[in-house]
Amino acid sequence: xxxxxxxxxxxxxxxxxxxxxxxxxxxxxxxxxxxxxxxxxxxxxxxxxxxxxxxxxxxxxxxxxxxxxxxxxxxxxxxxxxxxxxxxxxxxxxxxxxxxxxxxxxxxxxxxxxxxxxxxxxxxxxxxxxxxxxxxxxxxxxxxxxxxxxxxxxxxxxxxxxxxxxxxxxxxxxxxxxxxxxxxxxxxxxxxxxxxxxxxxxxxxxxxxxxxxxxxxxxxxxxxxxxxxxxxxxxxxxxxxxxxxxxxxxxxxxxxxxxxxxxxxxxxxxxxxxxxxxxxxxxxxxxxxxxxxxxxxxxxxxxxxxxxxxxxxxxxxxxxxxxxxxxxxxxxxxxxxxxxxxxxxxxxxxxxxxxxxxxxxxxxxxxxxxxxxxxxxxxxxxxxxxxxxxxxxxxxxxxxxxxxxxxxxxxxxxxxxxxxxxxxxxxxxxxxxxxxxxxxxxxxxxxxxxxxxxxxxxxxxxxxxxxxxxxxxxxxxxxxxxxxxxxxxxxxxxxxxxxxxxxxxxxxxxxxxxxxxxxxxxxxxxxxxxxxxxxxxxxxxxxxxxxxxxxxxxxxxxxxxxxxxxxxxxxxxxxxxxxxxxxxxxxxxxxxxxxxxxxxxxxxxxxxxxxxxxxxxxxxxxxxxxxxxxxxxxxxxxx
Numbered sequence: 001x002x003x004x005x006x007x008x009x010x011x012x013x014x015x016x017x018x019x020x021x022x023x024x025x026x027x028x029x030x031x032x033x034x035x036x037x038x039x040x041x042x043x044x045x046x047x048x049x050x051x052x053x054x055x056x057x058x059x060x061x062x063x064x065x066x067x068x069x070x071x072x073x074x075x076x077x078x079x080x081x082x083x084x085x086x087x088x089x090x091x092x093x094x095x096x097x098x099x100x101x102x103x104x105x106x107x108x109x110x111x112x113x114x115x116x117x118x119x120x121x122x123x124x125x126x127x128x129x130x131x132x133x134x135x136x137x138x139x140x141x142x143x144x145x146x147x148x149x150x151x152x153x154x155x156x157x158x159x160x161x162x163x164x165x166x167x168x169x170x171x172x173x174x175x176x177x178x179x180x181x182x183x184x185x186x187x188x189x190x191x192x193x194x195x196x197x198x199x200x201x202x203x204x205x206x207x208x209x210x211x212x213x214x215x216x217x218x219x220x221x222x223x224x225x226x227x228x229x230x231x232x233x234x235x236x237x238x239x240x241x242x243x244x245x246x247x248x249x250x251x252x253x254x255x256x257x258x259x260x261x262x263x264x265x266x267x268x269x270x271x272x273x274x275x276x277x278x279x280x281x282x283x284x285x286x287x288x289x290x291x292x293x294x295x296x297x298x299x300x301x302x303x304x305x306x307x308x309x310x311x312x313x314x315x316x317x318x319x320x321x322x323x324x325x326x327x328x329x330x331x332x333x334x335x336x337x338x339x340x341x342x343x344x345x346x347x348x349x350x351x352x353x354x355x356x357x358x359x360x361x362x363x364x365x366x367x368x369x370x371x372x373x374x375x376x377x378x379x380x381x382x383x384x385x386x387x388x389x390x391x392x393x394x395x396x397x398x399x400x401x402x403x404x405x406x407x408x409x410x411x412x413x414x415x416x417x418x419x420x421x422x423x424x425x426x427x428x429x430x431x432x433x434x435x436x437x438x439x440x441x442x443x444x445x446x447x448x449x450x451x452x453x454x455x456x457x458x459x460x461x462x463x464x465x466x467x468x469x470x471x472x473x474x475x476x477x478x479x480x481x482x483x484x485x486x487x488x489x490x491x492x493x494x495x496x497x498x499x500x501x502x503x504x505x506x507x508x509x510x511x512x513x514x515x516x517x518x519x520x521x522x523x524x525x526x527x528x529x530x531x532x533x534x535x536x537x538x539x540x541x542x543x544x545x546x547x548x549x550x551x552x553x554x555x556x557x558x559x560x561x562x563x564x565x566x567x568x569x570x571x572x573x574x575x576x577x578x579x580x581x582x583x584x585x586x587x588x589x590x591x592x593x594x595x596x597x598x599x600x601x602x603x604x605x606x607x608x609x610x611x612x613x614x615x616x617x618x619x620x621x622x623x624x625x626x627x628x629x630x631x632x633x634x635x636x637x638x639x
Contacts, residue, residue: 009146014138017196021087022131023154024190028094028183029120030162032101033059035170035179036113042171045110055110060389062114063121067128067382072216074126075375079204079368083134084197090127091191097123098187102180128378133371136362137200141453145285145293148359152281152351160274164267204368217379223369224376230364232424233357234377236297239416240354242384243304246409247346248273249392254402258316259339264327269343276344280351287438293356295434295474297427300353301417307345308410314338315403425500426479432497433474436467441572442592445475446624447599453478456527456563457602460554460613462547462621463536464570465578471570472534473501475597481526483535486515508539520556527561537610545574545581547621550614562605567613569620571596598624 010016039045040055047055077086097119104112131151139147169178210216225231251269255261284296314335330336365373395405421428451457459480461472469482486505489498504526506519526533535557537550558565572595575581598620603613 009139009143009150012139013196014198015147015150017193017198018087018134018138019150019154020193021091021190021197022127022151023158024186024193025091025094025124025127026155026158027162027165028098028186028190029124030159031166031169031186032098032120032162032179032183033063033117033166034163035105035166035175035183036117038167038170039105039113039176040110043108045108047110047114055114059114059117062118063124064382064385066118066122066125067378068217069213070122070125071128071375071378071382072213072220072372073209073211075129075220075372076207076209076216077126078129078133078371078375080202080207080209081205082200082202083130083137083371084194084200087127087130087134087197088191088194090123090130091187091194094120094123094187095184095191098183102184105176105180108176125378129371129375131374132358132362133374134200136367136370137203138198141363142449144362145288145355145359148362149281149285149351149355152355152358153278156274156277156281160271163270167267203370207368220372220376221379224373224380226369227364227366229424229426230361230373232420233360234373234380236357236420237354237361237377238380238384239413239420240350240357241381242388243409243413244350245385246388246392246405247308249389250402250405253396258402259325259330259333260323261325261330262327265325265330268327268330268340272340272343273347276347277351277354280348281355282351283348284352284355287352288356293430293434293477294360294427295430295432295438296352297356298417298421298431299434300349300351301413303349304346304353305410305414305417307342307349308406308413311339311342311346312403312407312410314342429473429497429501433470436470436474438474440592441471441595443471443475444594444596444624445599446597447568447601448475448477450599450601451476451478451532451566452564452602454530456530456561457532458527458554458557458563458565459532459534459568460537460550460565460617461534461568462570462617463538463541464545465541465573465576465580467578468536468570468573469501469503469534471573471595471597472568476532478532480532480534481523483519483523483533485540486512504533520553520560523557524561527557527563533557537613541580542574543580547614547618550610550617552610554610554613555608558605558608564602564604565608565613566602567600567616567620569596569598569600569617569624571598571621571624596624 010019037056037059040059045055097116100112100119101116103109104116132148135147135151136144165182166179169175169182172178210219224234248270251273252263252266255263255266255269259265280300284293287293288296325333361373361377362370392405395408400408451459459472459476461468466488469484473480473482482501482503483506484498484503486507489495489503489505491498504519504522505515507515509516523533523535535554537554538548539551539553540548542548554565572593573579576593600616600620603616
C-alpha cells in the first residue's frame with residue numbers, strides 16, 4: 001500500500017501545524033530554562049538565602065512539580081474537549097507566561113523567573129497528554145509510526161537547539177533583553193502555528209473533569225494499568241526517562257572531572273546525544289516497514305546496554321590534563337572518538353527503544369481514554385526522573401566514579417529489560433521474528449493491508465517449515481495465536497518460546513481427542529476476545545514441497561465462531577534447513593535468501609469452506625512464486 005513518506009507527512013496541513021507547534025514548545029521550554037540556569041550561575045543570584053547551586057537544582061524540581069499535581073486533570077481535559085482548541089488556549093497562555101519571564105530577566109528578579117519556570121512546567125503538563133493522543137486523529141493508522149518518529153525527532157532536536165540557544169544568548173551582550181524578547185517571539189510563533197490545526201472531535205465529551213490533584217491521579221493510574229501491554233510500555237518509557245535523566249546529569253561531571261574537558265565538550269556531548277535519538281527515531285519507520293515493530297524494542301535495549309558498558313570499559317582514557325581541554329584538543333585526545341561513537345550509538349538505540357513503545361500506547365489504549373493514559377505516562381515518567389536524581393545523589397555521596405556509574409546504569413538497564421520482556425514476552429517474540437524475517441531473510445511482503453487492524457480474524461496459510469509461524473508473526477503487526485501440532489509445541493527449549501507466544505497445541509482425533517476439543521475451545525475463546533488466530537489447514541508440514549489438501553477443521557472453527565478469514569501463502573522456505581526436505585537434498589542455508597508472504601483479501605465467514613480457502617491459497621502461492629522467480633532472475637542477471 002502506498003503510504004506517504006515522512007517528508008510528505010510534514011507538509012500535510014494538520015500534522016505539519018502540530019509538528020511545528022510542539023517543536024516550538026519544546027524549544028522554548030529548554031531555551032528559557034537553560035537561560036535561567038546560566039544566568040543564576042553567572043550572576044550568583046540567590047533567593048531566601050539559598051546558594052546559587054541550590055537554586056539551579058531547584059529549577060528542575062519547580063518545573064517537574066506541576067506534572068505530579070496537574071497531569072491527571074490535563075489528561076481528563078484532553079479527552080473531554082477538542083484537542084486543537086485546547087492547544088490554542090495553552091499556547092496563548094504561553095505568551096503570557098513568557099511575558100512574565102521577560103519581566104523577570106529585565107528586572108533581574110529570580111523570584112519572577114522561578115515563577116515563570118513553574119508556570120512553564122504547568123504549561124507543559126497540560127500540553128503533554130495531547131502531544132501523543134492527538135496523533136491517531138491526525139494521521140492514518142499506517143502513518144502512526146512515522147508521525148511518532150517525527151515528533152520524537154523534533155522534540156530532541158528542539159531540546160538541543162533550545163538548550164544551546166538559551167545558554168549562548170544569555171551570555172551575549174544585552175543577553176537578558178535578547179532572551180526576554182526571544183521567548184516571547186517563539187511563544188507567539190507557536191500560537192500562530194496552532195491556528196492551522198484542523199478541527200477534531202472530542203473523544204469523551206461527557207467526561208467529568210476533576211481539579212483535585214489526588215483522586216484523578218489515582219483514577220488515571222488505574223486506567224493506565226487497565227491494558228497490560230500498554231502499562232508495561234509506559235513502564236518501559238519511564239525507564240528510558242530514568243536512563244536519559246541519569247545519563248545527561250552525569251555527562252557534565254564526566255567531561256569536567258574524568259576527562260578534564262571544557263564546557264564546550266559538554267555541549268558537544270549533548271548535541272551528539274540528541275542527534276542520535278533523532279536519527280534513531282527516524283530510522284525506526286524505515287526498519288519497521290511503517291508499522292509498529294515491537295522487535296526493535298529489545299534491539300534498542302541491547303544496544304543501550306552494550307554501548308554504556310563500553311563507556312565503563314573506557315574508564316578514564318588517560319591522566320586528567322593539568323589544563324582544561326578545549327573542544328579541538330579533546331577531539332584529538334586518546335579515546336575521544338570512541339566516547340563520541342558510544343554516545344551516538346546509545347542515543348540511536350534509544351530511538352529504536354522509545355518510538356515503538358509510544359506507538360503501542362497510541363494504538364492499544366482506548367481512544368476515549370488515550371489522553372489520560374498519556375497523562376499517566378507523564379506522571380510515572382516524572383517519578384522515575386526524580387528517583388534517578390536521588391540515586392545519582394546517593395552514588396556521588398558514596399564517591400562512586402562516573403565510569404562506575406555508567407556500569408550501574410548499564411546493569412540496571414539490562415535487568416529492567418529482562419524483567420519487562422519476562423512479563424510481556426511479545427517484545428521478545430517480536431524480536432526473534434524480526435531478526436528471522438528481516439535480517440536472516442529478505443522478505444517480500446504483499447497485501448499486509450488485508451489484515452484487519454482490530455477485531456477477531458482467522459489467518460490460514462500453507463505449511464512449509466518449522467519457522468513459518470515466526471515469519472508470519474514478524475510480518476503481521478498484531479499479536480497472533482498459532483495453532484500448532486502438539487509434538488512440535490512440545491519440542492525441548494523451543495516449547496518455552498511457544499508457551500510464551502500462547503500457541504495452541506492440537507492433535508488429530510485418533511491421537512488425543514481431549515486435546516483436540518480443548519484446542520477448538522481455546523480457539524473460540526481467543527476469537528471472542530478479539531484476537532488473531534493462525535492455523536495451517538493442511539495439518540502437517542509438506543514433505544515434498546507441494547501443498548497438501550486443506551482439512552475441514554477451519555469450517556468447524558468458523559461455524560462455531562463466525563469471523564473473517566484471511567488467506568496467505570509462504571514461498572521460498574522449502575528446501576531450507578527448517579523444512580522437511582530430505583537432508584541430502586537440502587540446499588545450504590543462504591544468508592539473506594529471498595522469501596515471500598502473499599496475503600489475500602479477507603473472506604466473509606458465510607463464504608468460508610476448506611476447499612475454497614485451499615484454492616485461494618494456491619492462487620496466492622502461484623502468484624508469489626512467479627513474482628519471486630522474476631526478482632531472483634533479475635538479481636542474477638544484474639550480477
